[in-house]
């Protein structure tokens with residue numbers, strides 16, 4: 001793991017947005033397309049604001065979420081809604097978006113279609129993750145009902161997830177998909193998450209799920 005500290009959050013968001021754009025550009029030099037997975041939640045909006053204006057061939061970038069809340073796309077908690085408002089705009093409006101949500105009461109009903117859509121995108125070219133103070137990443141929450149299945153080496157691509165720490169039903173990329181990414185960045189802010197990151201480094205992924213992806217990750221932090 002490499003920890004990169006920034007003087008302030010605004011600078012971090014700007015710098016990280018530019019780093020991600022650079023990695024996508026490099027990837028497009030050698031590949032027909034780049035697959036790019038990003039988190040939802042409250043942290044990444046300012047990164048998306050930088051990225052969406054980046055001068056790169058967005059029509060060859062395939063964007064997806066690391067995890068989604070199982071709510072309609074116009075719901076205020078939908079991560080897709082965040083992406084449509086902050087990332088898939090301006091130049092990045094040309095990107096291809098692969099949603100993890102489909103209209104259905106539960107993800108179990110549509111898993112085969114969603115996995116068939118994602119399978120050609122793997123391994124992920126560039127992965128950005130968030131992290132909670134409880135050491136979850138994507139929707140791999142401590143104490144979640146199917147955490148052990150989602151952490152297994154032979155896990156499928158996606159896993160529905162119900163967790164005490166998540167207000168709604170989730171769907172998430174599994175740990176082995178995250179671990180296989182060609183480039184992994186984790187973005188965190190504040191003292192509480194920094195302390196959680198330090199704890200996670202000494203813990204088992206079964207109780208600190210983010211530990212599963214730390215080895216090859218660049219962690220970006222600002223107070």
Ligand SMILES: O=C(O)[C@H](O)[C@@H](O)[C@H](O)[C@H](O)COP(=O)(O)O
Nearest residue numbers: 039040041042043130131132138
């Ligand atoms: O849907 C989600 O909630 C995310 O994808 C999740 O994994 C997020 O990255 C962390 O919960 C951190 O969330 P914050 O950035 O809001 O603290």
